[in-house]
Amino acid sequence: MKKKLVIVGNGMAPGRMLEYLFEKDPDVYDITIFNAEPRVNYNRLMLSPVLSGEKSYEDIITHNDDWYTDHGITLHKGARIAEIDRNARAVLSDTGIKAPYDKLVIATGSNPFIIPMPGHDLDGVLVYRDLDDVEHMLAAAKQGGSAVVIGGGLLGLEAAAGLKEQGMDVTVLHLMPTLMERQMDEASGHLLKEAMMERGIDILTNANSKTILERDGKVCGVELDNGTIIEASIVVMAVGIRPSIALAKEAGLACNRGIIVNDQMLTSDPDIYALGECVEHKEQCYGLVAPLYEMAAVLANDLLGQQAAYQGSVTATKLKVTGIDLYSAGDFAQGPDREEIVLRDATAGVYKRLVLKDNRIIGAVLYGETADGPWFFDQLKKGTDISQMRETLIFGQAYQGGAPLDPMEAVAALPDDAEICGCNGICKSTITTSITELGLSSLEEVRAHTKASASCGTCSNLVENLLELTLGDGYNPNATLPICPCSDHDHATIRKEIRRQGLKSIPAVLQALEWKSSTGCAKCRPALNYYLVADWPGDYEDDYQSRFINERVHANIQKDGTYSVVPRMWGGVTNAAELRAIADVVDKFDIPTVKVTGGQRIDLLGIEKQDLPAVWEDLGKVGFVSGQAYAKGLRTVKTCVGSDWCRFGTQDSTGLGIRIEKFCWGSWTPAKLKLAVSGCPRNCAEATCKDIGIICGQGGYDIQFAGAAGLDIHGTQSLGIVKSQDAVMEHVVALIQLYREEGHYLERIYKWAARVGVENIRQRIMDDADLRQQLYERFVYSQRFAQVDPWSERVSGKDKHEFNPMAVLKLEAAE
């Protein structure tokens, strides 16, 4: 017979422990779980997104009912264990279920601490620990009114942000001078406080709550010891947690602050383990999941009779309030034997501080930009000697060389049949075999022969790694890549020389830079044409024969040789007259497919080339201009409905998006440029994966850039927060112009940013007001020549030859 394993509490720690256990051996134990909460295991960390409305309970379930059935686990929901009978080796629940055990795991978590101040037991005083608490808060928020959160730690702030999102007026009362003082130092605590206040949450520090006030048996406010009274219809107490030890204590197990365990997670009874927040190990209790997961791994091993020992953990904290990035780890008090490295960027709202002792990181606080948090934390845990990288340490991993998993090793580790080029379905061995058998030695050659990386190019890095792996020293990746076979120069050199030598036509460039072909080719000419258009507005006349067909005929060629047409709908907004005109055009020209695009536009597909001018003419009558869905240039500004309609909207995101689009349309950029504006951090316009995205907030406009959501996926990086719509225009336009001046042709903004450095761009746009102004003016100047609607030009006869055959032959003579 299988041994009986009984678990008290069904929280995150035992959930993870069971996963480890089943991975190793699913059949050793007959498992019974008792859970005081009437539900399955869910991700408690994600309660805040449920509170703020970003997620639902279903979204955060870790193990559903099927999981328990599939693993043969008996789960008693809503059954609290009231007693452990160690002599009989059985537990008894308050619902009357008795279960014998061979091994018992106590995982009761912790209880929220409630300050026993007058009024603490009133109706309307809540805590923040489980889903029931969230539901109580949501119910209260529906009534509107105001809320007081006592405690400005992680939980208190997450609760405050959530309640605010739900439309309540929120005040946080914090006893200490600094928010989250256990994780933050003074400077970052101050930034955090400002950010919370910007969202319209009141923060009172040094606030000592004295009494919770009552009206009609319910909460009506909180009084501080200085006499101040803050009205509130609910009070959330989030002042700390206490390990939940009552059950263990009553059973006579050794307890201190928590249930005392040894390195194998055993309590003072050799058949009873304890796990999770209820545990005290080496005089240490933990309130974050990472250490609990380490404990869970140890326990799973021990239950299977395998050697393992828990060593204690160092923890790192992240605050999960959307839009506030904060990370802290280790110990950051000042001291004579400690040094610190601090980086501040006031405009961008970035603060980073590392505390060093004996050339090792012992503490890190990051605010505003936290991407390097895990890396710093890793160095901290490993005790890496950082003297070699001291100078650049604070800039993070990207500046150190040597990512944790070297990309070369990663490629080497791939199996032969791993797909490298998704577009063309080329696997690793096809590429390596071609390299050896055909003697290929460059990316270009591999492209030509295998088609790998020939389509979208995102796998170029992988292919280059394969070349290096296969050829060893025979491959020289650092040779600058010539723009194309016509020239030995790379993009950067060409751009520089165009400006330095004042080259203002394609023939002049080919001559001065000693091109090897007389005309240039389909790779270099579009690039040169762009560089000349961008660098010499007004002087250079756009060379249509050097543009790809889409840009030449202002429509997108489809695979059957027909075209698609996308009228511009400013900010994604349209009206009845426009829709009617579209419908009429569709009927008149028998357009087979009408499709809504990802950029909030309407795409008319399957139009014959010779019909294009007539289609445009009809669309133009209601005021449509080209949506330039074909352009290496500004395509779309996607918006949400914002404060005009949305109950969450903080600003007129639609209006701002339209304003940007009207200002920037027609501009050519190195690669396509897509923007979005969201009216609040819920971000319905998906601004955080765009080339440039703006997220409006009560306190300002958060400008983001360098995102991607195509073949590559990248969240945007923060450029900075500005206060007004005018400032948004100034910064966004300057950013676009900088990209226009520095980007290589076909290089999306995120690749440009990766090449020149996000921080570098941020500093120039955010900190250098003179440069920003100059960039802005250069953009405005170039728009004078760029903002010509290509459709109306064609309708009035420009480039007629493009759309008509040269001759139609009737060959009677040949019969």
Next chain:
Amino acid sequence: MRQDDLLWIAIGSLSDIPQRGARCVEHSGKVIAIFRSFEDEIFALEDICTNCDGPISQGIVSDRSVSCPICNWEIDLKNGQALGADVGQVQTYAIQRQEQDILLGLPLARGVA
């Protein structure tokens, strides 16, 4: 094919075609692309890419080649051959210039069904 087996038809003048560009001629259901290079040489090819059937007349013209706008194959304008590592051929037609006039040579249908 001997030159005198061809029927020469005037299809227009050099200035009808943009330099480094192409125009099309329609002839009994077929489309023939007439290319003009930077050096004013003229070429005639069937307007169908050997790889993807795309309209090569819409591609970017290099010295003496054109790149397909759909699949990017590079086609030699002189003989219709795919360039580089690719293999394939586009049908070419005879063409000549008399001063500014362009004449397209079409095979006489004699003896051909």
